[in-house]
Amino acid sequence: MRTLLAGNWKMNGLHASLAEIRALIRSISERPAADIIICPPATLIAEAARTVRSAPIEIGGQDCHAESSGAFTGDISAEMLRDAGATAVIVGHSERRQCHGETNRIVAAKLTAASRAGLAPILCIGESEAQRDRGEAISAVRRQLSESMDAKFKPVELVVAYEPVWAIGTGRTPKPQEIVQMHEAVRAVLIERLGQEGAQIRILYGGSVKPDNAGEILSLPGVGGALIGGASLKAPDFLSILQAIPSR
Numbered sequence: 233m234r235t236l237l238a239g240n241w242k243m244n245g246l247h248a249s250l251a252e253i254r255a256l257i258r259s260i261s262e263r264p265a266a267d268i269i270i271c272p273p274a275t276l277i278a279e280a281a282r283t284v285r286s287a288p289i290e291i292g293g294q295d296c297h298a299e300s301s302g303a304f305t306g307d308i309s310a311e312m313l314r315d316a317g318a319t320a321v322i323v324g325h326s327e328r329r330q331c332h333g334e335t336n337r338i339v340a341a342k343l344t345a346a347s348r349a350g351l352a353p354i355l356c357i358g359e360s361e362a363q364r365d366r367g368e369a370i371s372a373v374r375r376q377l378s379e380s381m382d383a384k385f386k387p388v389e390l391v392v393a394y395e396p397v398w399a400i401g402t403g404r405t406p407k408p409q410e411i412v413q414m415h416e417a418v419r420a421v422l423i424e425r426l427g428q429e430g431a432q433i434r435i436l437y438g439g440s441v442k443p444d445n446a447g448e449i450l451s452l453p454g455v456g457g458a459l460i461g462g463a464s465l466k467a468p469d470f471l472s473i474l475q476a477i478p479s480r
Contacts, residue, residue, distance in 0.1 A: 235266040235450060235477050236391060236434050236457035238354055239464025240294060240322060245272050250283055255467035257287045264288055265477045266457060269320050269354075270464065274308055281317025292320035292354065295328055298341035300348070310342075310349035320352040320389075322459075324380055326397045336379035343390075344382055352389035354459065355380060356438070357418070361398035369396075369410075370417045377421050392435045393459040394418055399439030401461060408452055411437055415454035443472035451478040 241249075253270060260268075271292040272280050281291045293313040297304055300311050313321055323346060324339035339355070346353035357376045359369040373394065394414055399405050406414070415435050422430030437449055438459030449455060463469040 233432065233434060233456060236269065236436060237266045237470070237474060237477075238269040238292065238320075238322075238391070238393070238436065238457070238459045239271060239470060240325070240438075240459060240461050241270070241272045241465060242294065242327070242461060243273060244465055245276055247276070247279070249465070250276060250280060252465065252467045252470075253280055253283050253289070256470060257284065257289065259467065259471050260288065260474070262288060265474060268474075271320070271322055274313075274316075277313065277318050278316040290319045291317055292322065293318045293351075294322050295325070296321050296323065296342055296345055296349075296351075298338070298345045300345070310345045310351050314349045314351055318351060320354060320391075321346050322354045322356060322393075325356045326358055326395060326400060330397075336376060339380040340382045340385070343380065344385055347386065347390075352391060354391045354393055354436070356393045356395055356459070358395040358397050358400075358439070364396065364398065370414065373414060374417055374421050377418060378425065381425060390433050391457075392418055392422065392433060393438045394435060395438035395459060401440065403440050405440050405445060405449070408448065411449065412452050412454060415452075419454060441473065443469055443476065446473040447476035447478060450476065 269290045269292045271294050296310040297307040300309050323342040328334045343353050359372045363372040434456035436457045436459045441458045441460045442463050
């Protein structure tokens with residue numbers, strides 16, 4: 233199973249920022265060491281998709297609405313993302329859960345919408361600092377993952393990203409054994425819910441992944457890649473993470 237690096241630009245990036253994607257294209261081989269997805273803001277998706285048309289890079293969205301169309305001012309459907317050239321979409325990111333009040337039920341509906349539109353969903357899960365301090369990290373993440381997948385959900389290239397909320401943008405990361413333990417717990421839930429398909433789903437780690445810690449994180453058992461925030465905004469930083477991938 234190939235490593236996956238997904239870059240989440242969040243609410244960053246103007247037209248000039250596409251130069252970072254072009255720089256990335258110039259610096260990678262026809263078959264880089266990992267599958268690569270860049271998720272720019274919605275305003276750049278169509279042009280970014282045109283930019284990577286002949287390159288080994290995919291473009292994803294950062295969120296989608298559960299419905300395919302309707303009176304939802306300011307929202308973007310999974311079908312619209314697909315039409316703009318995206319092949320993947322992030323759902324359930326902690327910033328959406330916290331800042332927009334997204335519940336597991338809402339995330340489950342978005343996950344279904346992504347699959348309906350033929351997008352590979354990147355489902356984000358992760359515990360808060362308080363939950364970890366209370367010793368509830370694993371139970372909280374297991375519950376979040378289970379409730380974020382509808383009972384009838386059928387995966388279409390599903391990716392799961394474990395992002396401890398307290399590590400996002402803080403420069404802090406869990407201890408290696410904590411990352412391994414959580415990835416094992418996530419894998420167990422996926423197999424329980426999806427059978428053998430659950431054993432093949434890539435589980436990414438996210439939360440302050442940087443060039444100086446990427447090698448250690450990506451070498452851990454069960455870590456199938458990384459969801460990268462700030463370090464994905466500049467081609468040199470992203471390339472450093474790509475080059476840090478250990479040979480398997």
